[in-house]
Amino acid sequence: MRSRQTVLSLLPAVLFTTGMIGLPVVFLFVLGFFKIERGNFTAVPTTDAYASIFKDPFYLEMFFRSLWIALFVTFLCLLIGYPIAYLFYRAKGRWKGAILLIVLAPLLTSTLVRTFGWMVLLGREGALNSALLWLHAIDHPVVFLFTIKGVLIGMTQVLLPYMVLPLMAALETVSPVLEEAATNLGASSWQTFWRVIVPQTLPGIAGGVSLVFILAFSEFPVPALLGGSTFKMIPVYLYQTMATLLDWSRGAALASVLLIGSGLVLYLIQRLFRGMTPWTSAS
Amino acid sequence: MTKQTILSMALIIAASSLVGCKSHRSNSSGRELVVVSYPGDAQIPYRKFLADPFEQKHAGTSVRLVPSESEDVVAQIKAARGASPYDLITLGVPRQITAVEEGWVEQTPAADLPNLDRVYPQFVSACKNTGVPETYSLIGIAYNPDKVSAPESWSDLWKPEYRGKLGMTTPASNLGFGLVVMTARLAGGGEDNLAPAWPKLKELGPFVVAPSPEALAQLFERGEVSIAPMWNNDAAILALHGMKLKFVQPKPGAIVVVSCMDVVKNSGQPQLARQFLNDEISQEFQSHLAEAPWFFGPTNMDVAIPAGSSAYMPTTVEGLKNSVYFDWDKAVLHRAEATEKFDREFSR
Numbered sequence: 001m002r003s004r005q006t007v008l009s010l011l012p013a014v015l016f017t018t019g020m021i022g023l024p025v026v027f028l029f030v031l032g033f034f035k036i037e038r039g040n041f042t043a044v045p046t047t048d049a050y051a052s053i054f055k056d057p058f059y060l061e062m063f064f065r066s067l068w069i070a071l072f073v074t075f076l077c078l079l080i081g082y083p084i085a086y087l088f089y090r091a092k093g094r095w096k097g098a099i100l101l102i103v104l105a106p107l108l109t110s111t112l113v114r115t116f117g118w119m120v121l122l123g124r125e126g127a128l129n130s131a132l133l134w135l136h137a138i139d140h141p142v143v144f145l146f147t148i149k150g151v152l153i154g155m156t157q158v159l160l161p162y163m164v165l166p167l168m169a170a171l172e173t174v175s176p177v178l179e180e181a182a183t184n185l186g187a188s189s190w191q192t193f194w195r196v197i198v199p200q201t202l203p204g205i206a207g208g209v210s211l212v213f214i215l216a217f218s219e220f221p222v223p224a225l226l227g228g229s230t231f232k233m234i235p236v237y238l239y240q241t242m243a244t245l246l247d248w249s250r251g252a253a254l255a256s257v258l259l260i261g262s263g264l265v266l267y268l269i270q271r272l273f274r275g276m277t278p279w280t281s282a283s
Numbered sequence: 284m285t286k287q288t289i290l291s292m293a294l295i296i297a298a299s300s301l302v303g304c305k306s307h308r309s310n311s312s313g314r315e316l317v318v319v320s321y322p323g324d325a326q327i328p329y330r331k332f333l334a335d336p337f338e339q340k341h342a343g344t345s346v347r348l349v350p351s352e353s354e355d356v357v358a359q360i361k362a363a364r365g366a367s368p369y370d371l372i373t374l375g376v377p378r379q380i381t382a383v384e385e386g387w388v389e390q391t392p393a394a395d396l397p398n399l400d401r402v403y404p405q406f407v408s409a410c411k412n413t414g415v416p417e418t419y420s421l422i423g424i425a426y427n428p429d430k431v432s433a434p435e436s437w438s439d440l441w442k443p444e445y446r447g448k449l450g451m452t453t454p455a456s457n458l459g460f461g462l463v464v465m466t467a468r469l470a471g472g473g474e475d476n477l478a479p480a481w482p483k484l485k486e487l488g489p490f491v492v493a494p495s496p497e498a499l500a501q502l503f504e505r506g507e508v509s510i511a512p513m514w515n516n517d518a519a520i521l522a523l524h525g526m527k528l529k530f531v532q533p534k535p536g537a538i539v540v541v542s543c544m545d546v547v548k549n550s551g552q553p554q555l556a557r558q559f560l561n562d563e564i565s566q567e568f569q570s571h572l573a574e575a576p577w578f579f580g581p582t583n584m585d586v587a588i589p590a591g592s593s594a595y596m597p598t599t600v601e602g603l604k605n606s607v608y609f610d611w612d613k614a615v616l617h618r619a620e621a622t623e624k625f626d627r628e629f630s631r
Binding site: 006058062119120123126145146147148225227228229230231232237240243244245246247 | 320506630
């Protein structure tokens with residue numbers, strides 16, 4: 001009886017995931033093996049679309065560029081996110097609430113709105129350039145918009161909460177007893193941090209890194225708006241291929257490559273962290 | 284409430300919303316015309332002077348104007364087998380040629396369009412004698428007079444003073460494609476030979492590529508660009524709103540791009556849709572289109588260009604004739620290729 005209830009209660013979730021995510025992904029993958037001419041589906045299977053991607057250095061370069069941008073953004077988020085989460089861990093009382101609010105606040109507005117905000121801030125005559133010029137830090141406005149600089153700034157800000165939240169959760173589980181033990185045994189605070197606290201938060205780091213990487217690798221609005229419509233990243237080009245060139249076969253193939261590539265890197269990240277945390281089954 | 288009740292309620296709500304989506308159009312009590320029109324303010328005259336009077340004239344009919352970029356809509360029309368989700372669609376001439384060729388727009392009988400007699404014949408043939416020519420627009424050059432001097436011809440775009448201040452759009456839009464074809468012409472190529480355009484366009488760098496013609500306005504506003512090829516009506520509207528912007532029809536002429544409105548095949552209301560087309564090319568509606576703040580080129584020859592619009596369009600039949608007309612039949616064959624080439628050449 002109990003198991004039947006469990007099955008029944010899981011059914012909507014299973015149906016939803018299969019119907020809304022699983023099947024479309026399979027359909028997308030298969031779509032890449034057929035030629036779709038001018039919106040008409042031709043039932044003759046062909047590997048042309050996939051071949052055109054793998055044989056073309058243009059796509060290969062774009063794939064690796066998207067990959068390094070995603071990895072670099074993940075690194076930046078970790079670099080900025082960890083101190084914020086650590087501050088939260090150390091803070092007491094109302095400060096804790098304030099930090100949490102600051103971390104969560106960006107999630108209250110959509111990515112699109114925040115990206116438009118960055119467009120205003122990073123513009124040639126935007127707030128950032130005006131401030132730097134006023135401070136005589138620069139002679140000429142720095143071009144942020146439609147360059148990789150702007151995209152990295154925007155993506156890091158947009159994805160930061162996804163790094164900080166798992167880190168906060170992980171730090172909350174750090175046992176203060178171990179910290180005291182380390183101090184009593186003569187460890188400096190730096191040593192305690194690196195050798196006692198950080199290892200305990202590795203599962204949280206794994207979670208944050210995986211989450212930010214997936215989101216960064218497939219991010220569309222930020223690179224499209226801050227990088228411009230010719231910014232060389234798979235999601236931007238994917239949109240062009242599907243919506244502008246109407247080449248659905250190649251678009252489907254490109255989307256599948258993005259999905260498989262992202263899955264592969266995610267697997268590697270998980271393996272790396274599992275190797276680093278043998279005492280726990282970080283997943 | 285037990286878990287099961289909540290669950291079944293959620294399922295019922297989810298299921299009914301799905302059913303609701305499907306029967307949305309056929310269930311409505313009156314008749315509805317779904318018209319794919321321009322996005323933004325350009326839609327206002329269509330609502331005010333065409334759709335609203337049409338609804339009054341045909342009781343029980345409602346007109347829904349869908350603002351959309353034609354590419355997305357074309358994809359949807361092609362994807363929908365059977366009944367079309369749209370009844371009428373606005374297509375710029377390059378896409379009109381493809382649509383007629385692909386056969387998903389209707390060849391409207393001339394008997395249903397008495398107003399067509401008063402439309403410039405070159406525009407009727409530009410629309411491949413299908414649908415009606417609803418407006419024409421011009422691609423010229425817009426510039427910020429506070430930052431750069433006025434260009435006089437298309438080749439002036441290559442002047443060193445404009446380096447780093449130029450904006451453009453990709454050939455996915457007619458505006459961007461127009462620049463590519465014009466560049467090809469200047470570099471010794473033409474509509475059927477775009478190859479010479481690419482090295483010549485490279486000389487224009489560094490430039491900013493806007494995702495759409497509308498996005499160019501923001502770039503001007505924020506000082507990211509000071510000069511760019513622009514639609515005449517966009518430039519006129521921006522200047523009217525107080526933006527520092529002037530429009531020139533550069534030598535040898537601004538590029539004329541005719542917009543056609545077609546009845547989509549498999550429309551649920553073909554007869555009604557044709558009546559809408561006929562109203563659209565009436566002298567009355569066309570006169571409104573040519574006025575500020577819309578600034579559309581009228582296709583009905585009985586319309587006199589208002590004084591306030593004269594900076595943005597030719598005021599005489601002669602002037603209209605001397606503008607630049609591309610051979611779109613040829614150019615359209617290279618469009619997809621040009622869009623892809625542009626991405627490859629200029630992606631960063």
